[in-house]
Amino acid sequence: MTEVLADDGEPIAVPLGSRTRSPARRVTDALLGYLFLLPALVVFGLFAFFPLGRLVFDSVHRQPRFLNRPPTYQGFGQLKDTLTSDQFTSGLTHSAQFMLYSVPLGLVLGVLLAVAAHRRLRGIKVFQAIFSSTVASSVAVASVIFFTLVNPQVGYFKDVSWLSLDQPQSAMFSVALSSVWQNLGLTFIIVLAALQAVPEELNEAATLDGFGAVRRFFRITVPLISPALLFLAIVLVISALQAYAQIEVLTGGGPAGATETLLFKIADPKGIRPLHERAGLSLGLFALTGVVALVQYSLLSRRVHYGD
Amino acid sequence: MATDVTTLDGSSDAAPVAGPRPGRARSRWAAAGWYLVLTLLSVIVLFPVYMLLLRAISDPLAYVAEGQPLHPVAVEWDAFTNAFTEASLGRSMALSFVVTLVIVVAQLLTSVLAAYAFAFLEFPFKRVLFAVVIATLLLPIEVTLVANLQTVRDIGLLNSVPGLSVPFLASAFGIFLIRQGFLGIPRDLRDAATLDGYGHLRFLFRVAVPLTRPIIGSFVVISFLGAWNQYVWPRFATTEDSWQTVQVALRSIANDRVDQLNIGFAAAVIAALPLVVLLILFQRQIVRGLTAGAVKG
16 A cells, blocks of 8 residues: 655545545445444444433433323433432442442452462363353353342351341442352453463563562562553442343342342332433443443553563 | 372373473472462352352252352252243243344344455545444443333334344444454455455455354354343343343242242352353353453453
8 A cells, every 4th residue: 555645734534446446436435434324323323322412311301290282392401410329329329339249259269269260180171171161151040040049048057157148238248249259250261361371481571580480479479460451440330230140030129129229220120210310320320331441451551561 | 190290200290280390299299389379269260150050959938048168958859840840930941042143144144244444445434434333332231221212112013133233233342343354365366366356245255254153153152142141122122021031030039939039049050051052052152252352352
């Protein structure tokens, strides 16, 4: 591809083969491009961007008692009220708790499994398959599995107080634990792949320099797998923000609303919250998702070591 | 196996531990230690699954009466058949398969086409449109749930296959992943194809797609996994039990009578089976798909 300079001296990327192409050909290429994008853009338009606008609309309107009347405009004060309400703060607190219980524990366990299974031993593939196996479990299946463990009537651990679904703190921990278990396979697979990408010579050189196993792990391995760990942390945070099935199956939001996360309040399975409130809470969740993405972006651009 | 352990010099080659080898005796002990750790961890990871299987084959009342032991009680296998006859698991499994199939095929088509446009075609606002696609990652179904439910209700798609699948017919992840694959195709190949008079469609289906088959394969498997496991959307886009996907049907366990619980447990086992098969058959694709975003960041 020859570099073409525009009037201001900036190089312009020349599309492949365009040197031999007529202007007419370029127009048909562009049209083909739009045509190829159209299906995906229609779906995104209708089910990602339009709903965002609709959420804003819903959050500043009030649905009439009778469905044949149009919604009435209430102003952005109503959205502000929703986002400063106890509903929002308690939902946020519970989501944060869920995160706190599930993300660090999930990361540590994933690293533990991956470090244990990252070695040349006969039959290691069997262990790797076992550690990856929870990937085959959906959230709903994981919820039923944990039902057999922590359900207050029939769960195997029903008498273990720190897993009890009858107490607010332990209930949240139990529910989060089902997420930790379900995500274990994913965490393991990603950390193992990262470990396998660490060049062995580095560890050998460090050993010759008298580094012990622990120092090698924290000084060499951890920095080198940090991009994968960060990626996982983000994935787990988002998965915590989106946790729903575990809560519905295990606690139904209880005890006394202690496991009602933000999404649980938005989904509102009992149908007790008005539309404008659920829409407002959805916008809150959207903002949180945005913050997580920003953190991801800014962290990715510094602090984290990149092998290349 | 047994013959490997006792070789002529009495050593075992069963334990080639990574890194330097500090003598045979020590490495053999180290290996034994690691096997112990790995076995222990396996037991912890598999224990919840074991409990599910155990409860699915035990008579629920007898099991509770026995004091909830670690072994099955009054084994009976009817729960697996009852799940189909009494809990109509067959219908919800079939529905899940259909919805999953629709989503996977649609995502594949829309992603391949969009990825091709971004990788090989030039048009105004290309960067803006790519940013628009990536921006949809900020708008997962959990955020848009409330408004999408209104839309789907408005157009009368509640309790239908189109209603269950329509928000997921395109995937930003798919577009991004397949575009990366397309960008990896050597320029020479593109130029040669142009010289041979290949149009875009022919290049796409004869060269680009076959060359990126591993990536596309990974995406298909990951897409299947995601679609099969959907919970929040099908939970609220259906108001009738007969339109519940298998994942949503599993939630009934929370309201079941104790003497019926084994049916729900068996249903969970059956619901997980397709993914177990998938995992065994396509382990490589799954690992590649899941790590796609991770190692490069």
